[in-house]
Amino acid sequence: MKVTIKRWNAVAAWRWDMPEDDVCGICRNPYDSTCSKCKYPGDQCPLLMGDCNHSFHMHCIYAWVQQEASQERCPMCRQGM
Ligand SMILES: [Zn+2]
Ligand SMILES: [Zn+2]
Ligand SMILES: [Zn+2]
Numbered sequence: 001m002k003v004t005i006k007r008w009n010a011v012a013a014w015r016w017d018m019p020e021d022d023v024c025g026i027c028r029n030p031y032d033s034t035c036s037k038c039k040y041p042g043d044q045c046p047l048l049m050g051d052c053n054h055s056f057h058m059h060c061i062y063a064w065v066q067q068e069a070s071q072e073r074c075p076m077c078r079q080g081m
Helices: 058-065
Strands: 047-049 055-057
Touching: 047 058, 055 058
Parallel strands: none
Antiparallel strands: 047 055
16 A cells, blocks of 8 residues: 655645545546546546546546536635635
């Protein structure tokens, strides 16, 4: 397992204080794995990063923005994407 030290105090916009910060905020699968709908990691299931620096599996964020309630905002910090 890779461990990355993040500069918690330096990132003011980062309000996510759960420990599992390298999982997709939508499906909770790790970034280096696939979304819950895909079986194999790789180009089929890339990560997308929003302006707010939150990353999600492409399939997860596509499904998210298609929900009316999402208003095309980041599901983690509610910034517009
Ligand atoms: Zn995901
Ligand atoms: Zn996928
Ligand atoms: Zn965000």
